[in-house]
Amino acid sequence: MDKLKAMEVFVTTIQCGSISGAAKQLRLPVSSASRHLSWLEETLGSELMKRSTRAIKLTEVGQAYLTQSQRALEQIRQAEELVQTYQHTPSGILKISCMSHYFENQMLPHLNEFESLYPDIRLDIDVSDKVNDLAQAEIDIAIRGGYMPEERIHARWLCDNTPHLCASRRYLDRFGMPASHEELHQHQVAFYRGPNQILRWGVVQQEQWMAMNLTPYVVTNSGRYIRELMMAGKVMALLPDWSTQADREKGDLVKIDLPQPACLSTEKLGIYLLYYKPRYQVPKIRAAVDFFTQKLITRPDDTL
Known part of the structure; x- marks a missing residue:
């Protein structure tokens, strides 16, 4: 069997919560999805999950394998997308995650212009204050406040958030x-x-x-x-x-200026646009990063 396919079935099963859900999403027969999972566990020599009629629960080693599998599949997806779209017009589904209040106040007014400039890009926007892992959530760009990114993630400063x-x-x-x-x-x-x-x-x-x-x-x-x-x-x-x-x-x-101002922390906070460094070469992501950076960046002398 194809180990990458088996890995994909495993990850999708956990995301969907059932083998049948994963089979439907991957357009496989349930019996085929189940065989992939059994073969993967047999090949690895370890039980990755405990199945019951009600739920699927990861074992300890299964949880560790899930994390590494998600990263590996995301890297493969990025590599394939990069090759397929490197010299193409910006197009495809662009997944954006943005803080709710910032989206309504700052980002929303610019979406019509972005859509006009890039009609081949379809937007999938998650408006939420929840901090998601960019890889696991398959997010192309995220806008967050006070987020210290990991090494693989590039952060473009947009404005002060203190x-x-x-x-x-x-x-x-x-x-x-x-x-x-x-x-x-x-x-x-x-x-x-x-x-x-x-x-x-x-x-x-x-x-x-x-x-x-x-x-x-x-x-x-x-x-x-x-x-x-x-x-x-x-x-x-x-x-x-x-x-x-x-x-x-x-x-x-x-x-209101007080001698000792009320505050939330000792740190100076910011709003950042986040994305994976290698994915900047993907046309739809490069277009979005450049557009929203230009529109949203606020310098200190831009506020009262």
């Missing part, structure tokens, strides 16, 4: 302007829920981040909802400049 304390004029007329971070206990604040945890507020003292014991008015992972609450004069929030610039230019939002 949050600043903001409030609407309606809020300040109602609750007043805080003079220090200690006074934030008297105010209504919104916490953002990140993919792994709630992003709590703190201050930097002697180069150490110290959490503030604040009770939030609301906790949410919706940047749009936080903006609506702010514009209604109900909360203050920590938001990056790119998400508040338009409202600050109109005078609806005010950036």
